[in-house]
Amino acid sequence: MNITRLFATHRKSLLVGFLILLIAFVLTFPLYGGAYPTRVLIVMLMYTVLAVSWTMFSGTTGYMSLAPAAFFGTGIYSTALLQHYLPFPVIIVIAGLISFVLAFLLGLVTLRLKGIYFTIFSFGLVVFIGNTINYVEAEIFGRHGWYFEALDRTTLLYTMLGLAVVTVLAAYFISRSRLGLAMRSIGGNEEAAEHMGVNTTRIKVLTFAISAIFMGAAGVVVAPSLSYSNSGIAFSVTYSFIPIVAAVLGGMGQLHGPIIGALVFGFLEKTLKATLLTYFMLGFGIIMVVVILFLPNGLIGLVPILRDKLGGVIQKLRKGGQAEQHADT
Amino acid sequence: MPILEGQGVTKYFGGLAAVSNVDFHVDQGEILGLIGPNGAGKTTLFNLISGALPLSSGEIRFKDQKLNGLKPHQICRMGIARTFQETKVFPNMPVSQNVLVGAFFGNPNRVSAADAAGEASQALELVGLSAVSTAPVKDLTLVSQKRVEVARALATKPELLLLDELMAGLNPAEVSAAMELVTRIRDKGITIIMVEHVMKAIMGISARVMVLHHGEKLADGTCNEIACNRKVIEVYLGEETHAGS
Amino acid sequence: MAEAERLLGLAVIGILAGGVYGLLAVGLSLQIGVCRVLNITHGEFAMLGGVLTFTLVELGINPLVAPVIIGPILFGIGFLLQATLFKGIKVRAPSPAAFEGNALLAAFGVMYIISYIARMEFGTRALPTHYLTEGLQFLGVSIQLNLIVGFAVAAVLGIAVYLFLTRSRLGRAIRATAEDQPTAELMGVNTNTILALCFGLGALLAGIAGTLISLRSDVNTGIGFNNTIIALIVVTLGGLGSVPGSFVAGIIIGIVSMMVAGLWESVLIVPVYYAMLMILLLARPTGIFGKK
Numbered sequence: 001m002n003i004t005r006l007f008a009t010h011r012k013s014l015l016v017g018f019l020i021l022l023i024a025f026v027l028t029f030p031l032y033g034g035a036y037p038t039r040v041l042i043v044m045l046m047y048t049v050l051a052v053s054w055t056m057f058s059g060t061t062g063y064m065s066l067a068p069a070a071f072f073g074t075g076i077y078s079t080a081l082l083q084h085y086l087p088f089p090v091i092i093v094i095a096g097l098i099s100f101v102l103a104f105l106l107g108l109v110t111l112r113l114k115g116i117y118f119t120i121f122s123f124g125l126v127v128f129i130g131n132t133i134n135y136v137e138a139e140i141f142g143r144h145g146w147y148f149e150a151l152d153r154t155t156l157l158y159t160m161l162g163l164a165v166v167t168v169l170a171a172y173f174i175s176r177s178r179l180g181l182a183m184r185s186i187g188g189n190e191e192a193a194e195h196m197g198v199n200t201t202r203i204k205v206l207t208f209a210i211s212a213i214f215m216g217a218a219g220v221v222v223a224p225s226l227s228y229s230n231s232g233i234a235f236s237v238t239y240s241f242i243p244i245v246a247a248v249l250g251g252m253g254q255l256h257g258p259i260i261g262a263l264v265f266g267f268l269e270k271t272l273k274a275t276l277l278t279y280f281m282l283g284f285g286i287i288m289v290v291v292i293l294f295l296p297n298g299l300i301g302l303v304p305i306l307r308d309k310l311g312g313v314i315q316k317l318r319k320g321g322q323a324e325q326h327a328d329t
Numbered sequence: 330m331p332i333l334e335g336q337g338v339t340k341y342f343g344g345l346a347a348v349s350n351v352d353f354h355v356d357q358g359e360i361l362g363l364i365g366p367n368g369a370g371k372t373t374l375f376n377l378i379s380g381a382l383p384l385s386s387g388e389i390r391f392k393d394q395k396l397n398g399l400k401p402h403q404i405c406r407m408g409i410a411r412t413f414q415e416t417k418v419f420p421n422m423p424v425s426q427n428v429l430v431g432a433f434f435g436n437p438n439r440v441s442a443a444d445a446a447g448e449a450s451q452a453l454e455l456v457g458l459s460a461v462s463t464a465p466v467k468d469l470t471l472v473s474q475k476r477v478e479v480a481r482a483l484a485t486k487p488e489l490l491l492l493d494e495l496m497a498g499l500n501p502a503e504v505s506a507a508m509e510l511v512t513r514i515r516d517k518g519i520t521i522i523m524v525e526h527v528m529k530a531i532m533g534i535s536a537r538v539m540v541l542h543h544g545e546k547l548a549d550g551t552c553n554e555i556a557c558n559r560k561v562i563e564v565y566l567g568e569e570t571h572a573g574s
Numbered sequence: 575m576a577e578a579e580r581l582l583g584l585a586v587i588g589i590l591a592g593g594v595y596g597l598l599a600v601g602l603s604l605q606i607g608v609c610r611v612l613n614i615t616h617g618e619f620a621m622l623g624g625v626l627t628f629t630l631v632e633l634g635i636n637p638l639v640a641p642v643i644i645g646p647i648l649f650g651i652g653f654l655l656q657a658t659l660f661k662g663i664k665v666r667a668p669s670p671a672a673f674e675g676n677a678l679l680a681a682f683g684v685m686y687i688i689s690y691i692a693r694m695e696f697g698t699r700a701l702p703t704h705y706l707t708e709g710l711q712f713l714g715v716s717i718q719l720n721l722i723v724g725f726a727v728a729a730v731l732g733i734a735v736y737l738f739l740t741r742s743r744l745g746r747a748i749r750a751t752a753e754d755q756p757t758a759e760l761m762g763v764n765t766n767t768i769l770a771l772c773f774g775l776g777a778l779l780a781g782i783a784g785t786l787i788s789l790r791s792d793v794n795t796g797i798g799f800n801n802t803i804i805a806l807i808v809v810t811l812g813g814l815g816s817v818p819g820s821f822v823a824g825i826i827i828g829i830v831s832m833m834v835a836g837l838w839e840s841v842l843i844v845p846v847y848y849a850m851l852m853i854l855l856l857a858r859p860t861g862i863f864g865k866k
Contacts, residue, residue, distance in 0.1 A: 110855065135842055139839070184419065185422075191381065194405075196402075196435055197434035197485055282686070288679060
């Protein structure tokens with residue numbers, strides 16, 4: 001029986017099975033996991049939300065957005081400002097809405113332009129918001145940074161899991177919908193798509209804004225586990241690059257790519273950071289460069305490579321077995 | 330009855346007029362051939378009609394509605410579809426999905442999934458690609474990719490179809506097959522403008538021909554009129570007849 | 575009245591500082607325009623320039639001579655990066671869009687690597703690099719000699735680059751490659767060398783800009799990022815591919831930053847740049863001098 005072919009045809013059910021196992025694992029984790037491992041898991045799930053929602057727009061349309069940090073930071077700040085006044089779920093909704101509007105406006109302004117200007121712009125937005133909030137904080141409120149009221153970490157874990165599940169489901173249903181088809185046509189050839197009746201500007205802006213909702217929500221949910229944050233931390237451009245690295249690592253354009261990439265990256269980042277503290281930045285940079293250079297199709301791209309290599313080995317084994325059989329007769 | 334009319338159509342790029350003061354019309358149900366040397370402005374004219382480029386001056390009317398200032402997706406929904414000189418398929422999507430895009434979004438009204446699928450398979454059948462509908466388009470030959478473009482455009486249910494060098498790079502047998510396809514499309518009631526360099530195709534199926542040269546309209550009329558037109562022969566056809574089309 | 579005079583004086587300082595911004599932007603413009611790499615690392619080259627200037631001065635070398643040594647080093651770094659990393663990415667990329675995305679990410683990775691290595695060597699403290707600080711009193715402000723020298727050097731280099739790009743054969747080859755690489759290759763241009771050359775040149779210009787910056791303000795290993803932002807904004811404002819555009823935009827940004835620092839807070843400089851950028855992109859997306 002050809003193992004690799006088994007894998008290929010049942011790929012979908014294998015993925016679903018994997019996800020269910022993962023969810024079960026996370027749900028039962030508080031029973032045996034300590035404080036730090038729970039933090040790691042929360043971050044892994046958060047990266048999944050960021051990577052999947054980033055791929056939702058940038059992976060399909062081909063417009064590379066560096067804005068995730070802007071919406072993510074908005075989420076963190078929503079918690080910072082509202083944590084004492086409003087219940088957690090409400091803050092999530094508010095941050096999601098603000099992110100949607102912010103992304104919508106940014107999209108209207110910049111998605112009419114060529115891709116590179118959109119990328120520059122989205123990058124600048126993060127720095128812009130970070131700087132502005134820094135100023136407002138310091139001058140008007142006379143403070144630097146915020147402390148977060150700690151929430152029970154099991155609650156946080158489950159909430160982040162819930163958010164991750166919602167994000168993945170949303171990405172899945174969108175990709176199978178008309179909107180998904182329109183987005184892929186834009187990624188395939190924007191001019192042709194426009195000529196086939198696709199209102200490209202509206203589709204791009206709408207999808208971009210939708211993806212921002214989840215990023216904002218992720219910021220809200222992770223905040224209580226941070227204990228402290230300021231504008232430099234919340235709006236750090238690193239949070240814009242992590243989802244991209246995760247998506248590239250896992251293999252863009254598809255759903256399982258960003259999920260796998262985010263989980264792997266989140267795990268590596270948290271565990272490596274603990275052991276290699278000072279060398280972490282160097283390691284991060286090197287990993288990024290290596291991944292880009294040698295795994296342009298991400299980890300998913302490894303599958304065909306492995307399949308070929310593995311298939312070759314299995315072939316040889318089978319031939320060897322057959323030769324033996326013939327030799328006997 | 331003209332389905333498409335242009336008056337004084339002009340387009341400047343910087344100081345250069347790519348299309349200069351062109352008046353034209355296309356009658357409903359006919360095939361209009363559009364010929365001219367490279368750089369004559371044919372594709373620019375297509376771009377002006379489809380909304381890809383704005384007019385510098387002049388007017389284009391489709392079924393008596395001005396097209397000036399409308400965006401390509403709006404013009405598509407009004408009933409004009411096109412193919413492209415450099416094939417612009419959606420390379421990583423399967424053939425069926427390419428055509429589905431046209432079926433879903435080319436219709437001004439909301440289309441159900443079932444209806445769209447039906448439109449798409451009809452279009453694929455018309456161009457003869459039903460067998461490969463699941464293949465990713467980038468794996469197909471250029472000839473087939475051009476057909477995918479045609480099917481995709483047909484799925485938008487156009488009344489006017491602009492074909493840009495459909496036959497470029499085809500061998501004589503493929504050209505005949507393409508000519509037959511274009512005739513089939515016309516027989517379904519769709520008006521066609523075709524840009525071509527392959528004279529056999531133009532002369533074979535066009536009802537009328539329009540000749541552009543340096544952005545200006547040199548002549549238009551029936552095939553015979555054009556074939557006998559001195560100016561046209563000098564500029565363009567002369568080379569072609571030597572090539573023995 | 576004295577206030578107005580002071581503002582005018584600040585504006586003059588802004589113009590002089592802006593020349594260096596222009597130089598910084600020309601380097602980035604080359605990398606983005608020709609190599610199609612959105613080089614997030616650009617500012618780090620400037621940082622290296624400034625930090626290396628400090629090192630050379632410690633060794634007794636005049637800071638104005640430093641570019642002679644720093645230039646080739648940074649040129650080499652840039653050349654190698656393009657010739658190995660970015661070319662490798664391009665070869666493997668399934669499409670130009672994928673290449674641009676991957677190159678951006680790789681540049682980000684390189685940024686981490688460079689800034690880490692710099693931090694290992696020099697720490698995070700401010701390196702005292704003020705030179706030529708005698709100032710001319712003018713319009714109520716003190717205009718330091720280093721500003722004037724910086725502007726002069728930047729202007730000379732800018733003119734040199736402009737002439738090189740527009741008049742020389744190599745410059746023509748560069749512009750051909752930027753416009754249409756495959757065709758240029760067919761016409762006999764060794765485009766791989768051209769790309770590496772441009773990237774190296776961009777890094778060199780950034781390094782020299784770093785030296786010039788170090789003349790008037792202390793540098794540290796963290797200034798890279800801010801300089802990347804400045805370069806990006808100036809490039810977008812001035813139009814990709816235009817040397818005069820980069821300088822005009824650099825001067826504008828210089829004036830604006832001094833005005834904002836003088837009237838409000840330095841922290842607000844970036845938000846103001848960004849607001850300007852947004853307005854400009856709405857009105858004229860290709861920048862002041864860009865081709866429409």
